[in-house]
Amino acid sequence: MADLTEAHWRKSTRSGSNGGDCVEVAENLPGLVAVRDSKDPTGPALTFSPAAWTSFVQATKVEH
DSSP states (O other): OOOOOTTOOOOOOTTTTSSSEEEEEEEETTTEEEETTTTTTTSSSEEEEEEHHHHHHHOOOOOO
C-alpha cells in the first residue's frame, strides 16, 4: 500500500459544486498519482504510475 500522508489533494475540475460526485487527485508524490472519492477522504484511494494516469486521462477526454 502506498504512503499517501504527504499527498496534496485537488478536486477535479469536472466535479460539480453541489457536493455530488467528486474526485480528488494527488500528483505531488514521486512516481505515483493517487485518486480518491472526496466524500470519503479516509477511504481507499486508487494509485497509478504517472504514465498510466496520463493514458487514462487522455483516453477519457471528451471532444467538444
